[in-house]
Amino acid sequence: MFKAYYGLTFDPFTKETEIKHFYKSKEFKEALNRLEFLKTTKGIGLMTGQPGAGKTSLLRYFESTLNSNLYKCVYIPLSTLTVMDFYKALCDGLGINPGFKKVTMYKQIQEAIHNLSYNKNITPVIILDEAQFLKNAILDDLRIVLNFNMDSKDYAILLLVGQMPFINQLQRQNHDALRQRIVVNYYLNGLTKEETKEYIISKLAFAGCHEPIFTDDALELLFSCTNGLLRPLNSIARLSLISGAAKQTRSIDSDIIFNAQKEVNLNI
Numbered sequence: 001m002f003k004a005y006y007g008l009t010f011d012p013f014t015k016e017t018e019i020k021h022f023y024k025s026k027e028f029k030e031a032l033n034r035l036e037f038l039k040t041t042k043g044i045g046l047m048t049g050q051p052g053a054g055k056t057s058l059l060r061y062f063e064s065t066l067n068s069n070l071y072k073c074v075y076i077p078l079s080t081l082t083v084m085d086f087y088k089a090l091c092d093g094l095g096i097n098p099g100f101k102k103v104t105m106y107k108q109i110q111e112a113i114h115n116l117s118y119n120k121n122i123t124p125v126i127i128l129d130e131a132q133f134l135k136n137a138i139l140d141d142l143r144i145v146l147n148f149n150m151d152s153k154d155y156a157i158l159l160l161v162g163q164m165p166f167i168n169q170l171q172r173q174n175h176d177a178l179r180q181r182i183v184v185n186y187y188l189n190g191l192t193k194e195e196t197k198e199y200i201i202s203k204l205a206f207a208g209c210h211e212p213i214f215t216d217d218a219l220e221l222l223f224s225c226t227n228g229l230l231r232p233l234n235s236i237a238r239l240s241l242i243s244g245a246a247k248q249t250r251s252i253d254s255d256i257i258f259n260a261q262k263e264v265n266l267n268i
Contacts, residue, residue, distance in 0.1 A: 050188075130158070
C-alpha cells in the first residue's frame with residue numbers, strides 16, 4: 001500500500017480529507033468572502049467555474065460554517081428536474097409535505113421560508129448545484145418563489161452553483177430579471193502554479209509525510225496538466241503515489257506524473 005510506503009497515516013487526496021483539511025487558496029478566500037457577505041444581505045448568489053475547480057468543496061466548507069440554530073441548509077444536487085419535481089424537492093428540503101398542485105406548493109414554500117426567517121430567525125440557505133442543467137422554466141420560477149412583500153424583502157439565501165454554460169444561459173434576455181437580482185457573482189479558476197505546489201506539500205504534511213516526495217519537475221507538470229483544478233490534481237497525485245510505491249521509488253518524477261495523467265484522462 002502506498003500509504004505505508006510513504007509514511008502516510010491516511011490518503012491525503014480524498015473527498016473525506018478535504019473536510020478535515022481545506023487548502024485555502026487566494027481564490028478560495030475571495031469566494032468565501034462573497035458568501036459571508038451573502039449571509040448578511042441574503043438574496044441570490046452565483047458561483048461558477050470549470051469542472052473540478054473546487055465549487056462543491058467550497059460549498060461543503062461554507063455549509064460547515066453555518067450555525068444550525070441560525071441557518072437551515074437545503075442542498076439540491078439533482079438539477080435535471082421538471083418544475084414540479086423542483087417544487088417537490090424544495091418542499092422536501094424545507095420539511096414540508098408537498099401538495100399536489102404547483103400553486104399549493106408555492107404557497108407552502110413561501111409560508112415555510114417566511115416562518116423560518118420572520119418568526120424563528122432562521123435563514124434558509126437553498127443551494128442548487130450543477131445549475132447549468134436547470135430548465136428555463138425553473139429559473140423563471142426562482143425569482144417568483146423568493147418574491148416577498150412585493151419584492152421588498154429577502155428572507156432566504158439562494159446559491160446557484162454551476163459551470164460556464166450557466167453564465168451564458170443567464171445572459172439571455174429572458175433571464176434579465178433573475179440576473180439583476182444576483183447579489184454576488186464569483187468564478188473559480190483553480191489554483192495558481194505556486195498554490196498547486198503548496199497544496200500538494202500541505203496535503204502530504206497533513207497526512208504525516210514531510211519529505212519532498214514530488215520533484216520540482218513533477219510539481220510543474222502537475223500544474224500544467226491540471227491547470228490547478230482540484231479534482232484532476234487529486235486523482236493524478238494519488239495515482240502517482242500508487243505507481244511510485246509499486247516501483248518502490250521514494251521520488252515521484254515527471255515520468256510518473258505523465259503516466260498517471262494518461263490514466264486519469266483515459267488515454268491508452
